Amino acid sequence: MSDRFERGLAAIDRLAADHAAIFDPVADIAPDLSRYVAEFAFGDLYTRPGLEPPHRQLLTIAALAALGDVRPQLKFHVAGALNLGVEPATIVETLLHCLAYVGFPRTVNAVGAVREVFAARGLLPVGDQRPTA
Known part of the structure; x- marks a missing residue:
């Protein structure tokens, strides 16, 4: 395995307990796709200096929300953010901020x-559930 792949796996390991969510859906048809994701997205981009992993997760959540139709990837990165110690309310606030730009x-x-x-982790409700005036 390349150094890029190993760096990518290490980054993924900080987000999730296993790699199944990334590797399993494409393993039987496009196994190189998992390698590309690990090497480029995580080994090259995610491990760059300048942003801490929790910030990268919030940016990724915002970008995935903007894309739409990426529920599995969004759930993976939300779980990863929580695993890095990002507060649930911060994730929700990130999405609320996206509203004006994403729709x-x-x-x-x-x-x-x-x-x-959040429900799978017993994190509901998050804060005061009443709409703010």
Whole structure:
């Protein structure tokens, strides 16, 4: 394995207990795709200096919310953010900030995916559930 791949795996290990969410969906049809994700996205980009991993996770969550239709990846990165110590309220606030740029449908869908991750971890409710005036 290349140094880039090993750096990528180390970065992924900080986010998740196993690599199944990244490798399993493509293993039987495009195994090199997992290698590209590990080497480039995590080994090259994620490990660059200048941003701490929690900040990278929040940026990734915002970008995935903007893309839409990426529920598995969004859930992976929300779980990764929580594993790095990002507070649930910070993740929610990140998505609320996206509302003006991403739009209501994608933000609502992203919050739904986040809710699934929070619920699985027993993190609901998050803060005061009443709408603010």
